[in-house]
Amino acid sequence: MVTTIVPGLTAEHTHEGAILVLRVSSVHREVIDAVVNTVTAELEACHQAGRSILWVVDASENKLTMTPYIRAQILRLASLYPGVKGRTAFVTQSTLVTRLIMGLLRLMPNRNSRQRRIFVDFDTAMVWLEEALPAS
Numbered sequence: 001m002v003t004t005i006v007p008g009l010t011a012e013h014t015h016e017g018a019i020l021v022l023r024v025s026s027v028h029r030e031v032i033d034a035v036v037n038t039v040t041a042e043l044e045a046c047h048q049a050g051r052s053i054l055w056v057v058d059a060s061e062n063k064l065t066m067t068p069y070i071r072a073q074i075l076r077l078a079s080l081y082p083g084v085k086g087r088t089a090f091v092t093q094s095t096l097v098t099r100l101i102m103g104l105l106r107l108m109p110n111r112n113s114r115q116r117r118i119f120v121d122f123d124t125a126m127v128w129l130e131e132a133l134p135a136s
Contacts, residue, residue, distance in 0.1 A: 008025050008030075009022065011038055019129050020053075023058045023061070025061045029069060032069060032070055043081045046084050052086035053085070055087075056122070056125050058091040060091045060120070082113065085114060086132070087116070087117075087132050088115070088116045089125035089129055090116070090117070090118045090119065091122050091125050092118065092119075
């Protein structure tokens with residue numbers, strides 16, 4: 001079930017709740033703050049349950065820009081709950097945003113516990129996340 005968190009941000013848990021799909025279509029501060037709150041809650045839940053985080057941030061619908069505020073929030077989120085392992089997929093169509101995210105990925109802590117990749121195709125990102133699902 002897709003839930004609108006705020007206009008410009010939806011969230012959906014797929015694969016029996018194992019993968020969080022965030023779709024971002026705005027860079028307004030209210031939207032970014034809602035992303036931060038959603039991701040923080042998800043990280044905390046994973047930490048409490050002792051499970052890995054699997055999520056995709058899909059910003060491919062619109063040509064979004066990378067603002068200093070977004071960069072700061074991404075780096076802050078990356079430092080939360082360093083023991084939580086998992087994968088984060090970023091989906092974007094913009095070459096500039098892709099390059100900026102790639103630069104940020106190099107600066108992020110938790111490189112060994114959380115894998116991060118950038119994709120231009122949502123389905124490919126989901127396949128990468130599905131590879132990390134626990135065996136049934």
